[in-house]
Amino acid sequence: SQWGEENLQALSIQEGEDVTMNCSYKTYTTVVHWYRQDSGRGPALIILIRSNEREKRSGRLRATLDTSSQSSSLSITAAQCEDTAVYFCATENTGGADRLTFGKGTQLIIQP
Amino acid sequence: ETAVFQTPNYHVTQVGNEVSFNCKQTLGHDTMYWYKQDSKKLLKIMFSYNNKQLIVNETVPRRFSPQSSDKAHLNLRIKSVEPEDSAVYLCASNWGGSYEQYFGPGTRLTVL
Numbered sequence: 001s002q003w004g005e006e007n008l009q010a011l012s013i014q015e016g017e018d019v020t021m022n023c024s025y026k027t028y029t030t031v032v033h034w035y036r037q038d039s040g041r042g043p044a045l046i047i048l049i050r051s052n053e054r055e056k057r058s059g060r061l062r063a064t065l066d067t068s069s070q071s072s073s074l075s076i077t078a079a080q081c082e083d084t085a086v087y088f089c090a091t092e093n094t095g096g097a098d099r100l101t102f103g104k105g106t107q108l109i110i111q112p
Numbered sequence: 113e114t115a116v117f118q119t120p121n122y123h124v125t126q127v128g129n130e131v132s133f134n135c136k137q138t139l140g141h142d143t144m145y146w147y148k149q150d151s152k153k154l155l156k157i158m159f160s161y162n163n164k165q166l167i168v169n170e171t172v173p174r175r176f177s178p179q180s181s182d183k184a185h186l187n188l189r190i191k192s193v194e195p196e197d198s199a200v201y202l203c204a205s206n207w208g209g210s211y212e213q214y215f216g217p218g219t220r221l222t223v224l
Binding site: 008031033037040041042043044045048086088092099100102104105107 | 116143145152153154155157160202203204206211212213214215216217218
């Protein structure tokens with residue numbers, strides 16, 4: 001899970017396997033963003049899920065959101081080497097500088 | 113090309129020096145941000161700024177200051193760098209009414 005005091009999580013899987021990354025958040029939100037950061041680049045939004053969706057799919061990506069448990073997950077089906085990146089979940093906030101609060105990230109490594 | 117651009121890519125400097133990083137967005141957005149990303153990939157918001165309002169994260173040391181000439185530019189100045197300032201500084205932008213943020217590639221600062 002991406003929240004709390006844990007360090008950057010690392011997951012290493014073989015190409016072709018499925019993987020799920022979890023995110024639990026502390027403050028109420030109706031939208032969870034998932035960003036991907038490739039080495040040497042800034043994060044980029046890959047999927048966004050709202051509270052009325054429970055599940056959202058985009059290609060090989062699947063995001064879920066459970067507002068009652070304040071948790072979200074991102075699954076990648078049949079992972080490929082190019083999926084290697086750091087994945088962040090982020091929740092929307094109102095007010096303050098932090099319009100988005102980012103989780104600590106999961107380093108995903110896909111082994112050929 | 114429409115995107116968020118940052119210069120320089122890398123900067124190495126000595127403790128006590130002043131540095132300045134540039135950020136320009138050609139996306140037509142009205143809000144820009146500076147984040148600090150540490151070696152564990154943790155993203156911390158430093159500032160958010162639109163034409164009307166600068167919001168400063170209260171944990172940011174006073175030696176950091178944003179500088180904006182117009183809504184497409186938000187630079188970051190560090191008056192007297194310290195070793196703990198070594199990090200990647202990421203600039204982002206969005207429409208104030210939207211939460212999705214678009215990031216630049218970052219500037220990696222190393223303080224010796």
